Amino acid sequence: MKFLEKLAQFICRYMTLWVILISVIAFFQPAPFKPIGKYISYMLGVIMLGMGLTMSLEDFRLILTRPKDVFYGVFFRYLIMPFVGFGVAKLLGLSPALAAGMVLLGACPSGTGSNVMTYIAKGDTALSVTVSSVNTILAPVLTTYIFSFLAGAMIPIDVVALLIDIVKIVLIPVGVGVALHTAAPRLVEKLIKVVPAVSVIFIITIMSSVVALNASKMATMALILCLAVAIHNIAGLVLGYYAGRAVGMSVKKSKAVTFEIGMENSGLAVALALAHLDPMAALPGAVMTVWEYMTGSLLASYWGNKAEKETPAGEALALK
Template identity: 65%
Template sequence: METVEKIAKFITRFFPVWVILFAVIAFFYPALFSGYGSWITYLLGLIMLGMGLTMTLNDFKLVLTRPKDVLCGVVFRYLIMPLVAFGVGKLLGLPPLLAAGLILVGCCPSGTASNVMTFIAKGDTALSVTVSSINTVLAPILTPYIFLLLAGTLIPIKAEALLVDILKIVILPVALGIIIRTVASDFVDKVTKVIPLVSVVSIIAIISIVVALSAAKLATVAVIAFIAVILHNALGLGIGYGASRAVGMNHKKGKAISFEIGMENSGLAVALAIAHLDPIAAIPGAIFSVWHNFSGSLLAGYWAAKEDKD
C-alpha cells in the first residue's frame, strides 16, 4: 500500500504536467483516444464515487448551524458563474457551441478541488465542504434549467435529459460512496489516500478523449476558448470573494466562497457536453479542468503565505 501511496502522491503532484502531456498526445494522435468517448460518463461516475467516499453526513451539518452562510454560498454559486459565462461568451463573440459549453461549465456545481484549495488557503474548510455538498445535491434540478434559460437561445437543449444524466452521473455514485463509507468505514479509511489517484487518472483520461474527439476543430478555437476560460475563472474567484464580503462574511469565509464560486465540477460539464451537445462544447470544460487547479493553487498559496505573515 505504501508503494501505491507514493505513486499516487507523485502523479497527483504533477497533475498539470500529465494533463498537458496527454492532451498533446491526443491532439496529434487522436486515434489513440477517440474510440473511448463512451467511457467519459463512467470515468466521471468513478470520480463522483470517490467524492462520495470522502463525504459524511457531518458535511451537511452547517445547514442547521450556519444557514445564512450556506445559503449565500449556494445562491452565489448558481447565480454568479452562469451569468459570468453568458457575459464572457457575448463579450468575446464565441461561436454558439463554444459559448454553450462555457455556460454549461458555469451551471455545474463546485468541484472537490475547491475544498482542497480552501484548506491550503487557510479558509473556512467546513463551509467549503458543506456548500460543495449542497451544490452537488441540488445540481440535478438547478444545472439543467439554468443552462436551458441561458443557453437555450443559442442551441437546442433538452433539460429533462440533462437532469436524468446528472442523477446517473453525480447523485447515484455520490450516494453509493456515502453508503459504502457508512457501512465499511474501516475499508474506506485504508483506501482514502488512493482515491485522489483514481480521480486524477480519470480526469486525465477524460481530457485526452475530449481533445482527441475535437482535434480537427480544436486548432481553430483553442486560443479564444482558453481566453474565455481564464476570464470566467478569474471573474468567478474575484466576484465570489467580493460578494461574500458584501453580505458580511469575514476573510476566512470569503476565501471559501471564492473557491466555491470559481472552481467547477468541469468534468461533469465535459460529460454532459459530449452526451448532449458536441465535442466542441466540451472544450471549455476540458480547459477549465486544468486551468482552475493552476489558478486556484496560485491564489491559495498567496492567501496562505499572507496569513502566515499576518
C-alpha cells in the same frame, strides 16, 4: 499499500503536468483516444463515487448550525458563474456550441478541488466542504434548469435527458459513496488514500478524449477559447471573494466562497457536453480543468503564505 499511497501522491502532485502532456499527445495523435469518448460518463461516475467516499453525513451539519453561510455559498455559486459564462460567450461572440459549453460549465456545481484550495489558503474548510456537498446534491435540478434557461436559445436541449444523466452521473454515485462511508468508515479511510489518484487518472483520460475529438478545430480557436476560460475563471474568483465580503462574511469564509465559485466541476461539464451537445461544447470544460488548478493553487498559496506571516493580532483583526 504504502507503495500505492506514494504512487497516488506522485500522480496527484503532478496532475497539471500529466493533463498537459497527455493532451499534447492526444492533439497530435488523436486516433487512439477518440473511442474513449463513449465511456466518459462512466469514468465521471467513478470520480463522483470517489467524491462521495470523502463525504459523510457530518458534512451537512453546517446546514443546521450555519444556514446563512451555506445559503450564500450555494446561492452565489449558481447565480454568478452561469451568468458569467453567458456574458463571456456574448462578449467574445463565441459560436453556439462554444457558448453553450461556457454556460454549461458555469451552471455545473463546484469542483472537489475547491476544498483543497480553501485548506491551503487557510480559509473556512468546513464551510467549503458543506457548500460543495450541497451544490452537488442540488446539481440535477439547478444545473439542468439554469443551463436550459440561459442556453436554450443557443442550441437544442433535451431537459429531461439532461436531468436524468446528472442524476445517474452525480447523485447516485455520490449517494453510494456517502452510504459506504457511513456503513464502513474504516474500509473507506483506507481507500481514501488512493481514491484521489484514481480520479486524476480518469480526469486525464477524459481530457485526452475531448482533445482528440476536437483536435482539428482546436488549432483555429485555441486563443479565443483560452481567453474565454481565463475571463470566466478569474471573474468567478474575484466576484466570489467580494460577494462574500459584501454580505458580511469574514475573510476566512470569503476565501471558501471564492474557491466554491471559481473552481468548477469541469469534468461534469465535459461529460454532459459530449452526451447532449456538440463535442466542441466540451472544450471549455477541458481547458478549465488545467486553468483552474493553476490559478487556484497560485491564489491559495498566496493567501496561505500571507496568513502564516501575519502576527496573531493582525490575523485576528483580518478575520473579523
